[in-house]
Amino acid sequence: MRVQCPACRRTYRFPEERLPAKTPFSLKCPACQQVFQFNGQPHSPAPVPLAQIFSPYGEDLKREVTENLKKLYPMPHIMLKARALAANPDADLRQISAILRTDPALASRVLKVANSAFYGRSGKVASLMDAAVLLGVRMLVQIITLVSTSKMLGSELQGFDLDSGRLWRHSLAVAVTSATIATRTGLPLRDEAFMAGLLHDAGKIILNPYVMERKSAYDALRKYHPNTPLMAEQAILGFDHAETGFALCQKWNIPAPQALAIRFHHQPSRSNASPLAYILHLANALTALDAEASAGGLAPPVEAGVLAFLKLGPEDLAGIVTDAADAIETIEDDTY
Ligand SMILES: [Fe+2]
Ligand SMILES: [Fe+2]
Numbered sequence: 001m002r003v004q005c006p007a008c009r010r011t012y013r014f015p016e017e018r019l020p021a022k023t024p025f026s027l028k029c030p031a032c033q034q035v036f037q038f039n040g041q042p043h044s045p046a047p048v049p050l051a052q053i054f055s056p057y058g059e060d061l062k063r064e065v066t067e068n069l070k071k072l073y074p075m076p077h078i079m080l081k082a083r084a085l086a087a088n089p090d091a092d093l094r095q096i097s098a099i100l101r102t103d104p105a106l107a108s109r110v111l112k113v114a115n116s117a118f119y120g121r122s123g124k125v126a127s128l129m130d131a132a133v134l135l136g137v138r139m140l141v142q143i144i145t146l147v148s149t150s151k152m153l154g155s156e157l158q159g160f161d162l163d164s165g166r167l168w169r170h171s172l173a174v175a176v177t178s179a180t181i182a183t184r185t186g187l188p189l190r191d192e193a194f195m196a197g198l199l200h201d202a203g204k205i206i207l208n209p210y211v212m213e214r215k216s217a218y219d220a221l222r223k224y225h226p227n228t229p230l231m232a233e234q235a236i237l238g239f240d241h242a243e244t245g246f247a248l249c250q251k252w253n254i255p256a257p258q259a260l261a262i263r264f265h266h267q268p269s270r271s272n273a274s275p276l277a278y279i280l281h282l283a284n285a286l287t288a289l290d291a292e293a294s295a296g297g298l299a300p301p302v303e304a305g306v307l308a309f310l311k312l313g314p315e316d317l318a319g320i321v322t323d324a325a326d327a328i329e330t331i332e333d334d335t336y
Pocket of ligand 1: 200265
């Protein structure tokens with residue numbers, strides 16, 4: 001008799017004589033260890049709603065996660081102040097140095113990054129005041145964001161099988177690649193693409209404890225459906241890290257176009273034609289995070305029509321990857 005695990009969807013064949021006579025009965029999935037009820041009907045596994053297996057689930061879990069967001073993941077203090085300052089047209093450049101003076105270690109990392117080749121001022125930025133004058137307040141705020149989120153993005157995420165620093169390197173790579181794509185397309189979105197790229201997978205940090213609770217089912221789903229990595233997350237939680245990243249953006253008051261792009265970075269065709277969502281999607285595919293991809297397997301799936309939407313040709317991709325790789329190398333070591 002054919003039995004399907006409702007959690008990981010793996011199917012098994014059981015000799016009928018070994019199945020209990022009385023139905024329904026409980027079975028334990030050998031792959032994901034979930035216990036589920038089987039109604040004994042041949043070729044028709046009992047359709048147990050996933051919400052019954054994983055609790056809390058879907059909207060209930062999303063509510064719990066969102067309520068915890070502000071408490072557990074406040075925007076880094078310095079980033080908050082720097083962004084408020086950048087939003088004020090009368091802001092005095094000296095105020096930025098004053099903010100950073102409260103954290104000398106962070107200030108010195110900001111200076112290092114400001115001097116990296118990515119910002120085109122190698123070795124010329126001697127003080128924070130120089131950085132503000134040479135790069136402009138917006139760019140300096142971008143560097144402050146980069147440096148102040150590196151610890152959070154660099155934590156180990158066992159649920160998603162990401163060693164310490166791995167998500168950080170991927171986030172930085174997607175940020176730089178997104179900025180490079182924006183430049184290539186001629187769209188005036190370089191800074192926005194960088195910021196959204198940096199935070200695009202931040203939802204994974206927040207969902208990590210919940211994935212850990214459901215890890216065996218998650219691993220089984222990843223194993224049997226390697227080409228659709230988001231499916232595992234959606235099956236065990238009822239939603240995915242892009243949704244949670246969007247909730248974080250709302251709590252952090254990240255501008256709406258960037259928040260929307262993060263929400264749809266895996267499905268840009270649902271973004272109501274947001275160029276930023278398409279940029280993030282392409283950058284993410286060019287900077288694959290999955291273990292399978294880095295081991296020579298498949299990169300995350302790319303939606304059809306992405307290159308056409310961005311008016312890029314396949315010949316542009318190699319240039320984007322090379323330009324971005326050079327830039328990533330120059331800032332990676334200085335920030336984390
Ligand atoms: Fe993602
Ligand atoms: Fe990603």
